[in-house]
């Protein structure tokens with residue numbers, strides 16, 4: 001299996017090289033050259049299998065000869081052994097035909113753990129075998145950073161630098177990033193918003209001298225391995241509701257488009273998904289683009305679902321690549337236009353996108369009202385991101401097709417918003433109960449590429 005860039009002008013790489021590389025050298029994102037199909041009988045055979053076994057069968061065709069079957073099974077087992085639920089991703093029924101896929105039972109209480117715990121293991125195995133050392137730099141609106149730090153803390157062959165927007169993440173998220181004491185962990189609080197952090201990370205990848213000197217690697221969903229790991233729970237949940245004999249739809253709280261793009265890959269592999277619904281908060285550029293074709297960022301507005309406060313949605317580039325018939329130069333042109341201010345999707349590409357994706361948005365009031373209503377009606381306390389999803393799902397229901405909404409974080413990561421909406425305080429799990437007492441360690445930095453690179457060079461000795 002080979003990997004190609006969405007912009008068509010970077011070296012073709014193996015799974016291992018694409019994973020360790022992160023962003024392609026032409027600025028694009030890696031994708032498999034072709035998507036391996038899963039036959040209906042193979043999907044049916046997933047019924048009753050453990051999460052780990054489904055993970056093995058779904059991901060195996062993508063990894064080529066990077067690991068033997070035994071090695072890959074061991075990596076998967078180690079990745080998910082620390083999850084707080086035997087099913088890893090349990091389904092809970094909310095209403096007639098509406099289900100919640102709880103993705104917050106991992107170590108940092110967000111869906112990011114599914115991919116990050118796996119790539120932590122994949123990186124460790126690869127780096128050890130290659131005798132290599134890397135410097136991971138990631139941008140976060142709160143959850144990717146804590147999940148990455150948890151996955152890579154204390155690893156000898158890795159330094160991990162996480163850029164988060166100063167005062168724009170929840171206190172729990174911040175403390176998850178600033179309290180680990182391992183010397184290979186570096187939390188950087190950047191002046192600005194998430195898009196600034198993500199732009200600086202991409203700038204570092206495009207600064208080849210810096211990139212090669214420090215051995216840069218990326219664990220945002222620009223990294224294909226992140227997306228791949230997230231494909232698995234589309235299969236486990238759809239099969240639990242009757243796939244391949246019955247279609248299901250998914251609503252996905254969306255920011256950087258990685259999670260819903262994993263659903264798109266599952267569908268391309270053959271999982272019978274009816275609709276994939278993009279659910280945004282008031283930072284609704286994806287919803288606007290899918291309804292009007294215009295993709296012009298107009299500023300990030302802080303919301304009660306801060307992890308989705310994103311206007312430059314990185315993985316949308318992967319969806320555009322397919323919508324433009326895998327034309328890398330067309331994608332490169334759109335990304336150039338985005339740098340100048342924005343772009344408009346062609347009518348043909350818009351139609352292709354709409355064949356796969358619907359979209360909706362939830363206002364702040366609708367999000368809070370959904371938390372309150374669900375808590376009263378079902379006892380399920382939603383985090384604000386999951387509530388955005390549930391609100392949008394409810395407005396897009398087709399009674400003939402079961403709907404699965406992804407619950408992307410635990411409510412205890414956003415206690416202020418949840419309590420204000422529902423009157424209930426969501427407690428942290430026992431193992432994290434001293435989070436507010438732990439000492440914090442963080443470096444404040446301006447939104448300036450040189451300043452950030454200097455810190456990284458100094459700390460890594462390059």
Ligand SMILES: Cc1ncc(COP(=O)(O)O)c(C=O)c1O
Nearest residue numbers: 143254255256257258259307408
């Ligand atoms: C809790 C939560 N929900 C939803 C999202 C959106 O996911 P994606 O960026 O993959 O679209 C994020 C951040 O990415 C998140 O942290």
Ligand SMILES: N[C@@H](CCOP(=O)(O)O)C(=O)O
Nearest residue numbers: 140141142143144220221256
């Ligand atoms: N919401 C994310 C933003 C980064 O997304 P990623 O999936 O590309 O890593 C976060 O919590 O950091």
